[in-house]
Amino acid sequence: MHQVQFQEVSKSFRLHSSINEKIRDLFYIKKDFPVHHALRSLTFAVDQGDVVGIIGLNGAGKSTLSNLIAGVTIPSSGSVHINGNAALIAISSGLNNQLNGLENIELKGLMMGLSHQQIKAITPAVIEFAELGKFIHQPIKSYSSGMKARLGFAISVHIDPDILVIDEALSVGDQTFSDKCLAKINEFKERGKTIFFISHSLSQVKSFCGKGLWLHDGELKKYGDIEEVAAEYERFLKHYQALSPAERTELRASHWGEF
Template sequence: MSETVILENVYKKYKMHTSPKEKLLNLIMPGGYGEDFYALQNISLTAKPGDVIGFVGVNGSGKSTLSNIIAGVIPATSGTVKTIGQTSIIAIQSGLNHQLTGRENIELKCLMLGFKKKEIQAMEPEIIEFADIGKFIDQPVKKYSSGMKSRLGFAISVTVNPDILIVDEALSVGDKVFAEKSKERMFEFKDQGKTIFFVSHNMRDIKSFCNKAVWLEYGEIKDFGPVKEVVPEYEKFLKKYKAMTKEEQKKFREEVIRKQSGLATI
């Protein structure tokens, strides 16, 4: 079975700035200006059709950054990223233009995915019905609640029927009825053997939906394997971390910040 996603030695580096002046210097100076910050370091993994991979890790571990790199939303600083087939990401505000209406966003996003006008017109009623945001479909997205943005983004992403689906916390916003409808559609994709990446802090959802898990710890892969093996170890870590004193937690955070602040090499 051939791979649909291949990542080899992927790094993502940002420059940290404290003022507009430093941002300007970063643009004009060779090599940039500011303190290095590695959001991702040495990420290598592969995924195949039928893989449903959960991304777990505490806030700031790089889950959304990795999701966006796989989706092609942002580029890696170095390393190789290869995807086979159409990729679609579902995040609360992913790919939505706040100045355009919901209907205009449907057309724009579908055009960006390579669909023709006639194809978009055929898909539009299904997208609007699934999103179920009523008259807001013809209002600017800037007037939407977070839940409405999530509903529209999800409806577009699942209707275009991607080969690789990335879901980044999109089901954590909105009502339970829509969440259940969304989960049903995702299980349909799972049954069809699509490649799915699922980012969530809800370990119950990770365990019930995913067959593999990537544990990210401050930009690095701590563990990658069957969900029944990785998640219990991650939960042990969480329990241990929560039991630390404030001083111990501070020391732990300082150590990982040191690792992300330019000591890595690419």
């Protein structure tokens, strides 16, 4: 039994040009709307303990994929099977600026489905990881963005999910912060958790992940050993960067002719 299994999963967004179209669509009044295919017919399986790096250009569908894994959105077609609970590390969501650090730990914990006891149990570890010191009793509107990011990351990561989805979460803080986060994620890795890691830093992905999943314009270009996938992606990037802007647009939009 795989821990995460995608079977011909597609996700498309209809491009409505007016609010009326949006409502008509909602009530299934048929009309052909232009559709943006964020993901097309993805099929892959991930086993427990796999660390998968998701790579691809901007707009390739990486965030849509991470939302699907975390159960935040549902596919337009196909099936997603997740064994265990998955959590997306979203640093700023679920935090309330008026409340203090401690209250925010409880608030975000509750929103992510923890019980009162579970929150009590993780609170000391979260405080320690976030390094907020005396600021823990201050409203977080007075925090620097780095402090907020540390708190948000600390809460998300201490929820202790079976499957962790990290979407560009490490790009917000300074070097010390991202090193600390990486160390924490490594701890997850050693404990045999399944991790999806999305980053534009190819070196970070290569050093950290065992498998690579390359998305291009919503399609699964290559999935397998990270070395092979990254090597091919690098070759593609080199080719892509040599193109003129017009050729780049053409390449990226090569599937848009299906309207």
